[in-house]
Amino acid sequence: MTARSVSVENGESEASLDVAVIGAGPAGLGCALALQACGVQRMAIFDRCEVGASFARWPRQMRLITPSFHSNPFRQPDLNAITPKTSPADFLHGEHPTGREYALYLKAVATHYALPVRDGTGVKEIMSTGAEFDVITEKGVVRARNVIWAAGEFSRPDHGGIKGAHHCRHNGEVVDWKLLQGAEHTIIGGYESGIDAAVNLAWLGRDVKVLSRGEPWHVSSPDPSVALSPYTIDRLKAALLEAPGSIHFYKNADISEVTRQRGRWRVHDRAGGVYESETAPILCTGFHGALQPVRHLFHEAEGRLIFSEEADESTLTPGLFYSGPSLVHRGSSFCFIYKFRSRFGVVARAIAQRLGLPWETALRPWQEHGFMLEDLSCCVDCQCAVGAAGREAPEVAEYETLNGREVPAHVQA
Ligand SMILES: Cc1cc2nc3c(=O)[nH]c(=O)nc-3n(C[C@H](O)[C@H](O)[C@H](O)COP(=O)(O)OP(=O)(O)OC[C@H]3O[C@@H](n4cnc5c(N)ncnc54)[C@H](O)[C@@H]3O)c2cc1C
Known part of the structure; x- marks a missing residue:
C-alpha cells in the first residue's frame, strides 16, 4: 500500500x-x-x-x-x-x-x-x-x-471575552424564542442577531433591554456587512410601532462581566454601570x-x-x-x-x-x-452613486414616531 x-x-x-x-x-x-x-x-x-x-x-x-x-x-x-x-x-x-x-x-x-x-x-x-x-x-x-x-x-460561538459568560445563553443555542421563560430579557450585542432577538421577544410581549458597544442601530453604510440590513431595520420599526415600550436601547455599553446572585443576574459594563436582569442574559456577540x-x-x-x-x-x-x-x-x-x-x-x-x-x-x-x-x-469601493451620503441613519426614537404615531421613545442617551 x-x-x-x-x-x-x-x-x-x-x-x-x-x-x-x-x-x-x-x-x-x-x-x-x-x-x-x-x-x-x-x-x-x-x-x-x-x-x-x-x-x-x-x-x-x-x-x-x-x-x-x-x-x-x-x-x-x-x-x-x-x-x-x-x-x-x-x-x-x-x-x-x-x-x-x-x-x-x-x-x-x-x-x-x-x-x-x-x-x-x-x-x-x-x-x-x-x-x-x-x-x-x-x-x-x-x-x-x-x-x-x-x-x-x-x-464556534464567541462569548465576547465576557467574564462569567457561562451565566448567559448564546443566541446560537436558542432553539425557539417562545421557549425562553420570563417576562424580561437582557440582550448583550446590538447588531443583526441582537436586534433579531429583541424583535422576536418584543413580538412575544416580553420586555427587552439591548446593551451594545457603540450604537449599531444608528450606523449608516451601503455595505450590509457593516450596518443593519434593511430587513432588520424594517422589523425593528414594526416592533417599535406594534409593541411600543417593549425594547429599551443602551448604547456604549461595553460589557465586561456577568455575575449571578440570589436568582438574579447583574451585567457590568467597563464604565462601572450595572444592569439588573431577571433572566439569564442572552449573548448576541457573534461567532x-x-x-x-x-x-x-x-x-x-x-x-x-x-x-x-x-x-x-x-x-x-x-x-x-x-x-x-x-x-x-x-x-x-x-x-x-x-x-x-x-x-x-x-x-x-x-x-x-x-x-x-x-x-x-x-x-x-x-x-x-x-x-x-x-x-x-x-x-x-462599496459606495453607491446615490445613497445615504449626507443623511444620517434615523435615531431609533424617530422610528417610533413614524406615520405620525406618537409613541414613547426608549432610547437612553
Ligand atoms: C446567525 C447567522 C445568521 C446569518 N444570516 C445570514 C443571512 O441572512 N444571509 C447570508 O448570506 N449569510 C448569513 N450568515 C452568514 C453565514 O455565515 C452564511 O450564511 C453561512 O452559514 C455560511 O456558510 P458555510 O457553508 O460557510 O457554513 P455553514 O452553513 O455553517 O456550514 C458548515 C458545515 O460544516 C460542518 N462542520 C463544521 N465543522 C466541521 C468539522 N470539523 N468537520 C466536518 N464538518 C464540519 C457543519 O456541520 C456545517 O454543516 C449568517 C450567519 C450566522 C451565524
Missing part, C-alpha cells in the same frame, strides 16, 4: 481523493457543484452532522436577512442561491427563508445533483504531507490532493472565525489570514482552499452567501486546472451568473 494512492476509512481501503470538502453548508456544496461541473470524480464532502446543519439549528423564528427572488434567467441569481440554476425563492416560495427552510433547499440541491456527502463524519484535523493532505476524520484517515475548508462559523481549526496552515498578517487573490488558497499550504464567510480580500469581508459564492468558480477552476480537467465550457454559467468573480476592485 503506497501512501500516495490509498487511504483508509472505517478500516476499508479507498483510493485517494482529488478533493476533500469539509462542511456541507452553502460554501462547501457550492464549491462541490462547480467542481462536479468540471468533471471532478474523486470528491467527498465531509460533514460532522448533515447537509445544512448550521441553518437547521438557527432559532426557529430566525430568517435569512438577505432576500431571495428568482431572477436567475436574467443573470441576476437569487441572492441566496448556491448555483446558477437554482433559487431558494423558487423552491421555498418565500423571500426570507427560515434557517430550517434554507436547510431544506440545501438538502434538495445536494440530492438533485447527487453530491457525494458523507454525513456524520467530523474532521478533526488536516495534515499536509507535502504533496497531499491527510484528512483526519472521526472515522479514519482519508488522503486527498486538495482540500476545501468550508466548515462555517456557527459551531469565532470559520478557520480557527486550520489557521496554522495559513499565513497571517495583522491578525488576518491571507488568501491568494487567484483562488482563495493558502499561500503557506498550496492545495488548501477556503470558501465561506471568513474570506477577506483587500479589507472587505465576504460574509454573506451572495459575496462568498462569487468565488466558487475561481476555486473550482484552480483545482480543475491542476487535475488537468477542461473547465472553460463547464464553468461558463458560473462566469455569466456572478459565481466567478476575478476583478476584486469591487472590494475597495
Whole structure:
C-alpha cells in the first residue's frame, strides 16, 4: 500500500481523493457543484452532522436577512442561491427563508445533483504531507490532493471575552424564542442577531433591554456587512410601532462581566454601570472565525489570514482552499452567501486546472451568473452613486414616531 494512492476509512481501503470538502453548508456544496461541473470524480464532502446543519439549528423564528427572488434567467441569481440554476425563492416560495427552510433547499440541491456527502463524519484535523493532505476524520484517515475548508462559523460561538459568560445563553443555542421563560430579557450585542432577538421577544410581549458597544442601530453604510440590513431595520420599526415600550436601547455599553446572585443576574459594563436582569442574559456577540481549526496552515498578517487573490488558497499550504464567510480580500469581508459564492468558480477552476480537467465550457454559467468573480476592485469601493451620503441613519426614537404615531421613545442617551 503506497501512501500516495490509498487511504483508509472505517478500516476499508479507498483510493485517494482529488478533493476533500469539509462542511456541507452553502460554501462547501457550492464549491462541490462547480467542481462536479468540471468533471471532478474523486470528491467527498465531509460533514460532522448533515447537509445544512448550521441553518437547521438557527432559532426557529430566525430568517435569512438577505432576500431571495428568482431572477436567475436574467443573470441576476437569487441572492441566496448556491448555483446558477437554482433559487431558494423558487423552491421555498418565500423571500426570507427560515434557517430550517434554507436547510431544506440545501438538502434538495445536494440530492438533485447527487453530491457525494458523507454525513456524520467530523474532521478533526488536516495534515499536509507535502504533496497531499491527510484528512483526519472521526472515522479514519482519508488522503486527498486538495482540500476545501468550508466548515462555517456557527459551531464556534464567541462569548465576547465576557467574564462569567457561562451565566448567559448564546443566541446560537436558542432553539425557539417562545421557549425562553420570563417576562424580561437582557440582550448583550446590538447588531443583526441582537436586534433579531429583541424583535422576536418584543413580538412575544416580553420586555427587552439591548446593551451594545457603540450604537449599531444608528450606523449608516451601503455595505450590509457593516450596518443593519434593511430587513432588520424594517422589523425593528414594526416592533417599535406594534409593541411600543417593549425594547429599551443602551448604547456604549461595553460589557465586561456577568455575575449571578440570589436568582438574579447583574451585567457590568467597563464604565462601572450595572444592569439588573431577571433572566439569564442572552449573548448576541457573534461567532469565532470559520478557520480557527486550520489557521496554522495559513499565513497571517495583522491578525488576518491571507488568501491568494487567484483562488482563495493558502499561500503557506498550496492545495488548501477556503470558501465561506471568513474570506477577506483587500479589507472587505465576504460574509454573506451572495459575496462568498462569487468565488466558487475561481476555486473550482484552480483545482480543475491542476487535475488537468477542461473547465472553460463547464464553468461558463458560473462566469455569466456572478459565481466567478476575478476583478476584486469591487472590494475597495462599496459606495453607491446615490445613497445615504449626507443623511444620517434615523435615531431609533424617530422610528417610533413614524406615520405620525406618537409613541414613547426608549432610547437612553
Ligand atoms: C446567525 C447567522 C445568521 C446569518 N444570516 C445570514 C443571512 O441572512 N444571509 C447570508 O448570506 N449569510 C448569513 N450568515 C452568514 C453565514 O455565515 C452564511 O450564511 C453561512 O452559514 C455560511 O456558510 P458555510 O457553508 O460557510 O457554513 P455553514 O452553513 O455553517 O456550514 C458548515 C458545515 O460544516 C460542518 N462542520 C463544521 N465543522 C466541521 C468539522 N470539523 N468537520 C466536518 N464538518 C464540519 C457543519 O456541520 C456545517 O454543516 C449568517 C450567519 C450566522 C451565524
